[in-house]
Every structure is written in structure tokens, then in C-alpha cells.
Amino acid sequence: MAARKLQSEEWGQAEQIGYLEPLLVSKGKSWKGLVQRFPLPRHASDLKGRKVEMSLMLEVFEYAAELIGDDAAMLDYYSDLPHGAIPTFDxxxxxxxxxxxxxxxxxxxxxxxxxxxxxxxxxxxxxxxxxxxxxxxxxxxxxxxxxxxxxxxxxxxxxxxxxxxxxxxxxxxxxxxxxxxxxxxxxxxxxxxxxxxxxxxxxxxLAAIPPKNEENLYGLVEATAMAEVEKILSLHDPINRIKAAVNEHFKSGDCKLGTVAKSLGMSQRSLQRHLETEGTSFRELTDTIRRTLASGYLRETNLTLQEIAFLLGFSELSSFSRAVKTWFGLSPSQYRRNR
Structure with missing residues (x-):
């Protein structure tokens, strides 16, 4: 069967379909039952790293339930899916x-x-x-x-x-x-x-700490996720690329227009033009992201106020405190206490 093109360019990660193979086998069916009806590879493992049109994916899930004769099986099967089965996102x-x-x-x-x-x-x-x-x-x-x-x-x-x-x-x-x-x-x-x-x-x-939480491990996982998102977005929306880059440069303490533009392979003027088409500016964008990061650091970490101010590019703690008061109506210490 000929492969269906991503005409709508609305995609999902194809390995989601591959997860269905063990379910089919457990119900006395096989992967072949899907291959005969849909444009899928002969082996479910070949879906890894590929994308598929989302409408096709939804069709496959519906047909899989018909094939096994159990329209509630997905609830138990995906509830029991092993941790890490969905890489990075898990x-x-x-x-x-x-x-x-x-x-x-x-x-x-x-x-x-x-x-x-x-x-x-x-x-x-x-x-x-x-x-x-x-x-x-x-x-x-x-x-x-x-x-x-x-x-x-x-x-x-x-x-x-x-x-x-x-x-x-x-x-x-x-x-x-x-x-x-x-x-x-x-x-x-x-x-x-x-x-x-x-x-x-x-x-x-909401404040519950996951059993697997460990600061260094989380840092690696987050960096991996950011790199994967950047790779995906680099093929599509330049505005999302810019937002992702600004987010990362804030964390390294060096979020200047020239630095961000260079990391994206753009000139400063090209970056500014992209933002102008969205009705914003580099200053407005960085202020929005800085506010979001400030909220996260204050609510979710035990970093000192001086460390947070540095990560967000403030040269002085007093400047950071004034910004937080403007954003949230509270001082950094009050905002943290109210989390």
C-alpha cells in the first residue's frame, strides 16, 4: 500500500502506533493486521524516529480496537505502559x-x-x-x-x-x-x-516530588528535551526557534541580541525582522520569557535570589526585586513564600 503523504503537515511521532504491537499479540492478533490495511512498515520497530499524519494515526488506533474486539483495552494497556516507553517525554x-x-x-x-x-x-x-x-x-x-x-x-x-x-x-x-x-x-x-x-x-x-527526581539527572533530561525541540522547530517556525534560544541563553546568563542571533545562525537584523512580523521585539520577548522563568525558579527551586537574578541577566539583586514586584505584585521572598 502506498505511503500516505503528510499533505496537511499535521503529524505525530509514528512510534506511538508501534506501541500497539504487544497489545495486538496479547489479544491473539498480529502487526500484520494493521499493515494489510494501512501504509505501515512490515516491522513496528521501523516506525521509530518517523512521523505520520495525525489523522492516519487516529484511524489506526480505532481499527486496532476493532481488530481485537475490545474498545476498552487501550485504557488498561496504556496505564501499564512501562516508564520510559515514551523517550524524553516520559x-x-x-x-x-x-x-x-x-x-x-x-x-x-x-x-x-x-x-x-x-x-x-x-x-x-x-x-x-x-x-x-x-x-x-x-x-x-x-x-x-x-x-x-x-x-x-x-x-x-x-x-x-x-x-x-x-x-x-x-x-x-x-x-x-x-x-x-x-x-x-x-x-x-x-x-x-x-x-x-x-x-x-x-x-x-502539585508540590509532590517524583521518586526519580535528582537535580543533575533532571538537568540532563531537560537539556536533551530542549535540544530535540530545537531540532524539530528549526525545520519549521523561526519564531519558536528564537523563543527556545532565548530560553536557553537566559539559563546560561548571556541573553543578548547578538549572542542569540549568532547561536541561531542569523544576523541581528534578520532576528529582529522575524520578531517584527509577530508584532513584538527582542526586548518584549525576553521580558516575557524572563518573567516565566522567574516564576519557575522562585516556585520550583531552592536557588538563592542572587543566583536567580544572575540567571535572568540582572546585574543587581535590587533590579531583579523591582522586576518581580512589577510582574507579580510581590517581592521575590513574598512570591516564594506564597508558592
Whole structure:
């Protein structure tokens, strides 16, 4: 069968489809059943490192459930998927300094997995909320959404390590006809045919520290993720490349227009023109990113205020303190205490 071109250029990482092979085998089916119907390689392992049109991926997931005759199997299978099965994207959460940072990282690094939907982390009264914003134009997503929600909830549970954790899961898709252990475990906290696809986490758990957290290891994982995102974005949106570069140069303490432009292989004027097309400037962009990083450093790390000021390019602590007061209405110490 001829390979389907990425005409829409809306892609997902193809190895997600490859994860289905063990599930098929466990149900008495084989990878060949998918190959006969879809433009897939003869071996599931050949999907590693490749991209596939997202609408095709969703079709494959739906057909796989039909093939095995169990439309709830994805919930159990992806809930039990081993840690690290989704390289980098698993570890930016499992090695993060807190559950809050883990959820922020999924939002931050979703470009590693796809270019056509978003994961969004927000905090509202009483809850941290992880939402999938997936366009309906991509097609039926029931089975793929079962996989996503089961995978994410299992990682959250592992990070929190509390049997009393009560997640609430809302799905836009209809309930399966079959049953699963996952459904039994969540009971009436697993809701179907809702307005959004999301997980609600009680606020008190957002500060939970993952068992695998270790500062040096996390530094390596984060650097790897940033490098992979930069590689992906370098082929597409120059604005995203600039944002990623600014983010990294802040962390090295050298975020000047000339330095960022040089690291991107651009002239300073070329970089400024890209930003002008977006209605912003280098100063406005760096201020926005500096504010975001300041919030993260103050909330999620034990770095001293002097260290944070240096990382954000402030020559004096007093300048950093004034900036934080402008951004958040609190001094750095007050903001940190209120985390």
C-alpha cells in the first residue's frame, strides 16, 4: 500500500502506533493486521524516529480496537505502559522537581510528540488541570484519547505515590462498550461525553516530588528535551526557534541580541525582522520569557535570589526585586513564600 503523504503537515511521532504491537499479540492478533490495511512498515520497530499524519494515526488506533474486539483495552494497556516507553517525554515529567513542574514540562515539550495539538496546564481554585486541546478536524480520537489519558494518569499517580490521590478524568469521547480495570478503579471519577479532555489533580499534590527526581539527572533530561525541540522547530517556525534560544541563553546568563542571533545562525537584523512580523521585539520577548522563568525558579527551586537574578541577566539583586514586584505584585521572598 502506498505511503500516505503528510499533505496537511499535521503529524505525530509514528512510534506511538508501534506501541500497539504487544497489545495486538496479547489479544491473539498480529502487526500484520494493521499493515494489510494501512501504509505501515512490515516491522513496528521501523516506525521509530518517523512521523505520520495525525489523522492516519487516529484511524489506526480505532481499527486496532476493532481488530481485537475490545474498545476498552487501550485504557488498561496504556496505564501499564512501562516508564520510559515514551523517550524524553516520559522523563521530563518523571525526573522533574515536582508534579507541577512535570505538568508544565508536558505543555512545554509537546512539540516533541506532535505539531497539531496542545497539552495545557492551568491552576484553578482547588485543582491543577491538564487539558488536551485536540482539533476535531483530525478525526475520531476515542481510542487514542483513551491511550493518552491512561498513560498520563499513571505517570501522575507514580509521581504522587499516594493511594488516597483522587484524580478526576473528563473525556469528550463516548464510553466504551467493554469494561476495563481502569474504569473500575476510577468509577464515577471517570466521566465521558464531557466538554473537554482533561485530568483534574487536587491542588495539594502539585508540590509532590517524583521518586526519580535528582537535580543533575533532571538537568540532563531537560537539556536533551530542549535540544530535540530545537531540532524539530528549526525545520519549521523561526519564531519558536528564537523563543527556545532565548530560553536557553537566559539559563546560561548571556541573553543578548547578538549572542542569540549568532547561536541561531542569523544576523541581528534578520532576528529582529522575524520578531517584527509577530508584532513584538527582542526586548518584549525576553521580558516575557524572563518573567516565566522567574516564576519557575522562585516556585520550583531552592536557588538563592542572587543566583536567580544572575540567571535572568540582572546585574543587581535590587533590579531583579523591582522586576518581580512589577510582574507579580510581590517581592521575590513574598512570591516564594506564597508558592
Amino acid at each position: 522523563y521530563v515529567a518523571l525526573c522533574a522537581p515536582s508534579l507541577r513542574a512535570a505538568l508544565q514540562n508536558w505543555q512545554r515539550f509537546i512539540a516533541l510528540r506532535t505539531n497539531c495539538y496542545h497539552m495545557i496546564f492551568t491552576e484553578e481554585t482547588g485543582f491543577g488541570i491538564l487539558t488536551w486541546d485536540i482539533p476535531d478536524r483530525l478525526g475520531t480520537r476515542t481510542q487514542n484519547m483513551f491511550a493518552k489519558i491512561a498513560w498520563a494518569s499513571s505517570r501522575i499517580e507514580h509521581i504522587v505515590q499516594d493511594p488516597d490521590l483522587h484524580l478526576t478524568i473528563e473525556l469528550t469521547v463516548p464510553p466504551p462498550r467493554c469494561t476495563s480495570r481502569f474504569q473500575e478503579r476510577y468509577g464515577n471519577r471517570l466521566l465521558f461525553s464531557q466538554a473537554r479532555d482533561r485530568i483534574l489533580i487536587p491542588y495539594r499534590y
